[in-house]
Amino acid sequence: MATVTNQVEERKPVTRNTIQRALVLEAVQSLHEHPTSADVYEAVRAKHPNISRATVYRNLGVLADKGEVLRVEVAGGADRYDFFNEPHYHARCRQCGMIFDVDMPYRSDLTEDVIDSHGFKIEGHQIMFDGVCPDCQKK
Incomplete structure (x- = not known):
């Protein structure tokens, strides 16, 4: 009789922040016109009404710091975000x-x-x- 072993693949737990960061990145990628942080927040909130503005803004900062999106500084205006990094x-x-x-x-x-x-x-x-x-x- 053969013994069946279940191998459990070790995975890192997906944190809430990672999920939220993915939502923010998806929003930046879907808004092709260099959105502001407010534009990104509205896009994420349309699909996930309980997300806070602070969470979206914080994750935009993390994505920009990690080089996953490009922060475009606009003199006299709001920073914009670009998925083409x-x-x-x-x-x-x-x-x-x-x-x-x-x-x-x-x-x-x-x-x-x-x-x-x-x-x-x-x-x-x-x-x-x-x-x-x-x-x-x-x-």
Whole structure:
């Protein structure tokens, strides 16, 4: 008679934070237009009404810190989040405020071209171009 052994696969417990973080990441990925934290919160809350704003904002911060989403800092406006987390440039429409990816090669060597007389060690850069988007140009 053969003995049947049940092997229990060891798994790390899924924490609530991990589930919530996955919900936030899914929302950022589904909102293709560089959403604000408020946009992400509304998208998550539509499917999970009991989630708090603080939980969504905290998890956005964790995702950005881990490099799973890109935080796009917008001068004079709310930070935006981008599911495309490779370094790239953005443009902001002066009229409607929308943020767009710019289709041009990222210059990782640009920081080498910067000469700083104040002793600042430059470690990276984000460039935001300003202009008017095609939709606003039509108006």
